[in-house]
Every structure is written in structure tokens, then in C-alpha cells.
Amino acid sequence: xxxxxxxxxxxxxxxxxxxxxxxxxxxxxxxxxxxxxxxxxxxxxxxxxxxxxxxxxxxxxxxxxxxxxxxxxxxxxxxxxxxxxxxxxxxxxxxxxxxxxxxxxxxxxxxxxxxxxxxxxxxxxxxxxxxxxxxxxxxxxxxxxxxxxxxxxxxxxxxxxxxxxxxxxxxxxxxxxxxxxxxxxxxxxxxxxxxxxxxxxxxxxxxxxxxxxxxxxxxxxxxxxxxxxxxxxxxxxxxxxxxxxxxxxxxxxxxxxxxxxxxxx
Amino acid sequence: xxxxxxxxxxxxxxxxxxxxxxxxxxxxxxxxxxxxxxxxxxxxxxxxxxxxxxxxxxxxxxxxxxxxxxxxxxxxxxxxxxxxxxxxxxxxxxxxxxxxxxxxxxxxxxxxxxxxxxxxxxxxxxxxxxxxxxxxxxxxxxxxxxxxxxxxxxxxxxxxxxx
Numbered sequence: 393x394x395x396x397x398x399x400x401x402x403x404x405x406x407x408x409x410x411x412x413x414x415x416x417x418x419x420x421x422x423x424x425x426x427x428x429x430x431x432x433x434x435x436x437x438x439x440x441x442x443x444x445x446x447x448x449x450x451x452x453x454x455x456x457x458x459x460x461x462x463x464x465x466x467x468x469x470x471x472x473x474x475x476x477x478x479x480x481x482x483x484x485x486x487x488x489x490x491x492x493x494x495x496x497x498x499x500x501x502x503x504x505x506x507x508x509x510x511x512x513x514x515x516x517x518x519x520x521x522x523x524x525x526x527x528x529x530x531x532x533x534x535x536x537x538x539x540x541x542x543x544x545x546x547x548x549x550x551x552x553x554x555x556x557x558x559x560x561x562x563x564x565x566x567x568x569x570x571x572x573x574x575x576x577x578x579x580x581x582x583x584x585x586x587x588x589x590x591x592x593x594x595x596x597x598x599x600x601x602x603x604x605x606x607x608x609x610x611x612x613x614x615x616x617x618x619x620x621x622x623x624x625x626x627x628x629x630x631x632x633x634x635x636x637x638x639x640x641x642x643x644x645x646x647x648x649x650x651x652x653x654x655x656x657x
Numbered sequence: 658x659x660x661x662x663x664x665x666x667x668x669x670x671x672x673x674x675x676x677x678x679x680x681x682x683x684x685x686x687x688x689x690x691x692x693x694x695x696x697x698x699x700x701x702x703x704x705x706x707x708x709x710x711x712x713x714x715x716x717x718x719x720x721x722x723x724x725x726x727x728x729x730x731x732x733x734x735x736x737x738x739x740x741x742x743x744x745x746x747x748x749x750x751x752x753x754x755x756x757x758x759x760x761x762x763x764x765x766x767x768x769x770x771x772x773x774x775x776x777x778x779x780x781x782x783x784x785x786x787x788x789x790x791x792x793x794x795x796x797x798x799x800x801x802x803x804x805x806x807x808x809x810x811x812x813x814x815x816x817x818x819x820x
Contacts, residue, residue: 429779468781472781472782472783475783501782505781505782508780509781512780520723548658548663551663552666552712552715553667555664556667556670556674557671558671559668560674562671563668563671564675564678566675567676568679571679590806593695594806594810597676598810598814600676601814602813602814604668605665605814608664608667608819609664612663612664615664616660
């Protein structure tokens with residue numbers, strides 16, 4: 393359970409990627425996710441792979457952390473590859489397995505789709521590996537700021553996220569404590585039919601909700617007592633700033649996108 | 658937004674993430690936790706009070722940030738929840754009985770799994786209808802199981818009055 397208490401995947405560090413403004417990371421990753429779908433040739437995939445590899449190296453995040461993040465989705469990648477291998481019937485017959493013909497088009501399509509998904513996961517996971525959840529929250533608040541004009545509660549939403557992040561470890565400990573208490577009374581979460589295990593979740597959720605709402609009430613009272621009045625005129629502990637490195641990264645990324653379109657077949 | 662509403666929503670979001678992570682302790686339940694998340698039953702909270710909307714959305718958002726697939730699920734996952742919850746809140750104007758409303762909620766969330774199927778289609782080129790069917794089956798299962806659970810919980814906790 394102790395390992396579970398480390399929420400998120402953030403790996404502390406002082407690399408160039410760590411020091412980037414979180415807004416830069418979110419913007420670049422967002423457009424990477426969009427532009428990766430434009431890759432359609434060997435060289436365009438090669439360029440994006442080099443970009444992903446350089447980003448990983450620059451982040452100085454140990455490869456084992458990235459590999460760990462990929463563990464749950466290996467199945468999906470392999471499944472997708474095999475599906476395209478079987479379903480796609482384009483090109484020439486490459487070989488036969490038990491009288492099932494495998495086409496060159498199927499192999500190419502399988503590799504391309506798997507590679508695209510692999511790149512997506514590696515690059516997007518760099519955001520959570522090099523940025524704390526609080527930084528992400530701050531960045532989202534800044535990026536959604538224009539929506540304040542249409543009365544969207546941007547500040548409240550950001551504050552909600554910050555409070556949530558503060559409460560997650562507490563509620564996880566609480567969940568662990570309650571589940572152990574229920575287990576000591578004979579509740580079995582691990583074995584038996586699915587229906588019984590779902591039923592066993594109820595005595596876990598009731599005290600959890602009661603305790604969570606009690607904490608919420610106490611916090612709301614404390615905030616009211618201290619005169620909390622929303623986001624108007626509030627200053628920030630952490631100010632986000634776009635620096636020279638951020639500008640450099642934007643230029644580099646634009647070059648990569650331009651290269652991608654040149655290398656498309 | 659009232660302080661009470663803000664804080665209760667924050668705690669609901671935290672609970673969503675905490676319960677998602679605790680699921681990992683129960684591997685048999687988490688075998689397909691991409692779509693079979695126990696806290697999906699929290700979606701029924703909007704039936705008791707529409708103000709739970711933001712808490713659920715933030716919960717989904719934070720859970721997806723912590724998930725191994727990273728920010729990739731963020732857009733589609735959050736869009737699925739926001740659109741579905743919006744429809745369910747609108748349905749609340751004509752459906753007054755909580756159980757009927759929860760059944761409608763289950764059907765809306767299940768139907769809207771086409772958004773996730775579309776995500777799988779564009780990301781992995783997986784067959785759209787096959788993905789829709791499988792993801793919808795998982796959602797239908799967990800949301801249907803959630804109806805009696807949330808009904809029972811509401812009798813003890815009174816969700817509608819807290820926020």
C-alpha cells in the first residue's frame with residue numbers, strides 16, 4: 393500500500409524538460425498527438441521517433457519508468473498489430489501460417505499503427521513524468537483563463553483540483569484503513585463471484601463517503617472563517633513564465649512538424 | 658460557486674481517484690480497469706444533485722492524468738463524461754424518480770461509449786462497432802451494478818442535501 397501512496401508518476405528532476413513551462417509541455421504534446429496522425433512513411437515515423445527519443449533523453453527520466461508506464465498497454469499494442477496482420481489483405485503474400493495468408497500490407501499497417509500508439513504513449517507520459525500535478529493544474533487554469541469572460545468558473549475548477557490533489561493520499565489511506573477493518577470482520581474483496589465482491593464494496597463506500605463529507609464540511613467552515621472570497625484579486629505562490637527555453641522548444645517543434653510534412657509520402 | 662459546493666466537489670473528485678487506485682488492490686476487479694472502473698458508479702451522483710457535475714469531471718480528469726496512458730485519454734474521457742452528464746442533467750427535468758433517472762443515466766453513459774470507441778478507432782484503427790460494443794458492455798455492467806449501490810448509499814448519506 394505504501395507504493396500506492398505515491399500518487400501520479402512524477403519523477404523529480406532538474407532537466408530541461410522538467411524546467412519547461414507546463415503550458416509549453418501541454419501545447420507541444422497536444423499538437424504532437426494531432427500531428428502524429430499525419431505520419432505515413434518510414435522517414436516521417438523515423439523523424440517522430442527521433443523527436444520522442446531526444447525528448448526522453450533530455451528529460452533524464454530513467455527508461456524503466458517509461459517502460460513501466462507502457463506495461464499495461466503492451467497487450468493493446470500487440471493485439472492491434474496482430475489484428476491488422478490478420479485483417480488487412482493488401483500487397484503481396486509475405487508468408488503463410490496454417491494456410492492463413494499474411495500480406496505485406498498487413499505487416500506494414502500493423503507496424504505503423506503500433507508505432508504510432510507507442511509514440512503517443514511515450515511522449516504524452518513525459519508530461520506526467522516531468523510535471524507535478526499542481527503545475528499541470530496551474531497551467532490548465534492559465535490556459536482556460538479566456539473562458540472567464542463567458543463566466544466559466546476557471547478559478548474554482550483549478551482550486552477544486554488543488555484541493556482534490558491534497559485529499560487523494562488522505563482518502564487512499566482512509567480507504568486502505570476501512571478495507572482492512574472490513575476484512576478483519578470477514579468481508580472478502582478478493583475471492584468469490586463478481587456479484588459478491590461488488591456487494592462487499594458497499595460497506596467500504598459508506599464510511600468512506602461519510603468521512604469524506606465530514607472533511608469537506610470542516611474545510612468549508614475553515615475557508616469561510618478565514619474569509620475566502622473566490623479568485624478576485626488573489627496573488628499566486630507559483631507564477632508561470634514562458635522563458636527562452638520554451639521559445640526554443642516551440643521553434644524546434646515547428647521545425648519537426650515542417651520536416652514531417654516534407655517527409656510524408 | 659458556494660464554498661460548500663466547491664469543497665464537496667473537490668472531495669468527490671479525490672474520492673474518485675482514490676477508489677480508482679484502490680481498485681489495483683483487487684486485481685480480479687481491475688483486469689480491464691481502462692473501462693471497468695468502480696468509481697464510474699459515482700456518475701449516478703448527478704441524479705441526486707446536478708451540482709456534483711464538476712466533482713465527477715475533475716475526478717475523471719485527475720484519474721486519467723495518473724493513468725499510464727497519460728494525457729491521451731484526457732480529451733476523450735473527459736468529453737465522454739461531460740457530454741453524458743450534461744444529457745443526464747437535462748433528462749432530470751422530465752424524469753423525477755431517482756431509480757428511473759439512474760437507469761437513464763446508465764443508458765446514456767453506455768450509448769456514449771461511442772466516443773471512447775471513436776478514440777480507439779482513430780488511435781489504434783480498431784474496428785469502431787466492435788470497440789463500441791465491448792466498451793459499452795463494460796460501462797453497462799458497472800453502471801447497472803452502481804444503481805442499487807448508490808441507491809443504498811443515498812439512504813445513509815443523503816447526497817442531495819450535502820452539497
